[in-house]
Amino acid sequence: xxxxxxxxxxxxxxxxxxxxxxxxxxxxxxxxxxxxxxxxxxxxxxxxxxxxxxxxxxxxxxxxxxxxxxxxxxxxxxxxxxxxxxxxxxxxxxxxxxxxxxxxxxxxxxxxxxxxxxxxxxxxxxxxxxxxxxxxxxxxxxxxxxxxxxxxxxxxxxxxxxxxxxxxxxxxxxxxxxxxxxxxxxxxxxxxxxxxxxxxxxxxxxxxxxxxxxxxxxxxxxxxxxxxxxxxxxxxxxxxxxxxxxxxxxxxxxxxxxxxxxxxxxxxxxxxxxxx
Amino acid sequence: xxxxxxxxxxxxxxxxxxxxxxxxxxxxxxxxxxxxxxxxxxxxxxxxxxxxxxxxxxxxxxxxxxxxxxxxxxxxxxxxxxxxxxxxxxxxxxxxxxxxxxxxxxxxxxxxxxxxxxxxxxxxxxxxxxxxxxxxxxxxxxxxxxxxxxxxxxxxxxxxxxxxxxxxxxxxxxxxxxxxxxxxxxxxxxxxxxxxxxxxxxxxxxxxxxxxxxxxxxxxxxxxxxxxxxxxxxxxxxxxxxxxxxxxxxxxxxxxxxxxxxxxxxxxxxxxxxxx
Numbered sequence: 220x221x222x223x224x225x226x227x228x229x230x231x232x233x234x235x236x237x238x239x240x241x242x243x244x245x246x247x248x249x250x251x252x253x254x255x256x257x258x259x260x261x262x263x264x265x266x267x268x269x270x271x272x273x274x275x276x277x278x279x280x281x282x283x284x285x286x287x288x289x290x291x292x293x294x295x296x297x298x299x300x301x302x303x304x305x306x307x308x309x310x311x312x313x314x315x316x317x318x319x320x321x322x323x324x325x326x327x328x329x330x331x332x333x334x335x336x337x338x339x340x341x342x343x344x345x346x347x348x349x350x351x352x353x354x355x356x357x358x359x360x361x362x363x364x365x366x367x368x369x370x371x372x373x374x375x376x377x378x379x380x381x382x383x384x385x386x387x388x389x390x391x392x393x394x395x396x397x398x399x400x401x402x403x404x405x406x407x408x409x410x411x412x413x414x415x416x417x418x419x420x421x422x423x424x425x426x427x428x429x430x431x432x433x434x435x436x437x438x439x440x441x442x443x444x445x446x447x448x449x450x451x452x453x454x455x456x457x458x459x460x461x462x463x464x465x466x467x468x469x470x471x472x473x474x475x476x477x478x479x480x481x482x483x484x485x486x487x488x489x490x491x492x493x494x495x
Numbered sequence: 496x497x498x499x500x501x502x503x504x505x506x507x508x509x510x511x512x513x514x515x516x517x518x519x520x521x522x523x524x525x526x527x528x529x530x531x532x533x534x535x536x537x538x539x540x541x542x543x544x545x546x547x548x549x550x551x552x553x554x555x556x557x558x559x560x561x562x563x564x565x566x567x568x569x570x571x572x573x574x575x576x577x578x579x580x581x582x583x584x585x586x587x588x589x590x591x592x593x594x595x596x597x598x599x600x601x602x603x604x605x606x607x608x609x610x611x612x613x614x615x616x617x618x619x620x621x622x623x624x625x626x627x628x629x630x631x632x633x634x635x636x637x638x639x640x641x642x643x644x645x646x647x648x649x650x651x652x653x654x655x656x657x658x659x660x661x662x663x664x665x666x667x668x669x670x671x672x673x674x675x676x677x678x679x680x681x682x683x684x685x686x687x688x689x690x691x692x693x694x695x696x697x698x699x700x701x702x703x704x705x706x707x708x709x710x711x712x713x714x715x716x717x718x719x720x721x722x723x724x725x726x727x728x729x730x731x732x733x734x735x736x737x738x739x740x741x742x743x744x745x746x747x748x749x750x751x752x753x754x755x756x757x758x759x760x761x762x763x764x765x766x767x768x769x770x771x
Binding site: 228229230231282283284285287288441472473474476477478479481482 | 504505506507508511558559560561563564717748749750752753754755757758
């Protein structure tokens with residue numbers, strides 16, 4: 220495995236790194252960002268995964284959220300993957316909500332996407348092995364959080380792997396992709412027209428069958444995408460029927476931006492660390 | 496005066512706004528960003544000015560520093576101007592360290608720059624009048640901080656106007672522009688070849704003649720620009736001879752990025768608020 224450290228900077232005492240590698244699963248060159256806390260006490264370090272939203276790379280969260288202050292305070296490593304396979308040989312689309320920057324964290328089954336768009340396998344097989352090598356004193360404990368499309372990704376990743384993840388949280392997630400325009404467009408393209416194949420990638424379906432896992436969701440009331448893409452009604456109904464305990468918070472006046480994420484990130488870190 | 500609110504978002508309880516206006520001083524359309532804390536107690540609110548570095552706009556600090564958490568905690572407004580006049584009719588240069596994005600906060604005297612590049616007058620005459628209108632319950636107390644070229648700007652603005660500003664701070668500032676490549680290039684272009692005309696825009700000269708004003712400077716030891724552009728030796732010598740009290744901090748391992756700024760911003764806000 221060729222892994223190149225392309226950038227590193229000290230931030231809040233820890234180290235914000237950026238790596239490049241050739242992904243065997245995605246069959247293209249990828250970057251990811253990784254924060255390592257200072258760990259002066261030499262303790263065992265847990266790992267939080269952050270999954271970003273549409274159009275993002277691994278830079279948005281590392282540069283705009285201010286998470287490093289919290290990660291060093293709590294002494295937790297944070298792994299930030301990119302949001303899709305990348306490169307001029309990787310299929311793309313003119314829309315900003317499909318193709319590169321919009322992988323939706325699924326394994327595509329449809330041509331021409333299926334060759335590269337295997338983000339779920341990348342996140343469950345290839346990257347965890349790399350993370351385990353790169354985090355010194357890794358405790359083996361993991362949790363996952365994300366925003367918007369990455370909130371959907373965090374829920375799907377967590378709900379499909381409850382033995383791996385200790386907690387899930389999401390900011391303004393796509394909760395029911397099968398029923399909203401972003402999800403229908405992506406799932407039709409990546410997974411095909413048979414909606415039965417979509418169910419294993421939809422948190423509102425997965426929550427019916429999952430044993431209890433701590434979940435925190437925060438949504439802004441002035442989020443322009445809320446009504447059309449992010450409604451929580453069916454997800455919460457299904458969660459309640461399956462007796463899953465969800466903390467769903469509506470924050471008055473907040474939008475869909477990193478200003479919203481950065482404001483409530485401290486609550487999310489506290490939630491995750493209480494389970495790590 | 497036409498002043499248009501082009502963006503607004505809640506961040507940490509306060510409001511992050513972005514305005515557009517026609518600048519009479521710069522003779523072009525400009526944007527600036529302004530943070531207003533929540534001020535639920537209805538108190539008098541002081542104002543901190545932030546001046547950004549080369550290539551930046553008013554977006555860099557508002558999106559990458561995480562300052563809103565501190566500004567709402569301390570209940571202080573923050574004004575973030577752009578770094579130069581802007582627009583297709585405004586003179587520019589191919590270099591990233593000259594022209595648009597690199598105004599150096601001076602009043603240019605040389606053609607073709609002098610028509611638009613009057614950033615000092617913009618910051619001392621036009622924008623303060625606008626800020627006074629936009630900050631509710633403004634206490635009238637102000638201080639100034641900045642980064643790199645904006646650290647130079649903060650020092651020049653503060654040292655030339657000690658009655659207006661209660662404190663100055665800077666991250667990795669250009670302290671002696673007359674003696675370093677960035678400064679020589681900009682001053683030759685904007686102010687002409689006569690170096691006597693440069694002295695009133697150089698903090699290392701201004702510090703000789705200024706009555707004591709609280710100044711905090713933070714520099715990263717791994718800053719790639721430090722040796723060539725940011726050395727503090729003469730500035731500190733002149734400050735000591737003039738009995739000015741400077742807090743100059745060297746932070747081990749930090750570079751020139753926003754990771755560095757965001758790490759030490761809390762110290763800078765605490766310093767400013769102790770004088771506001």
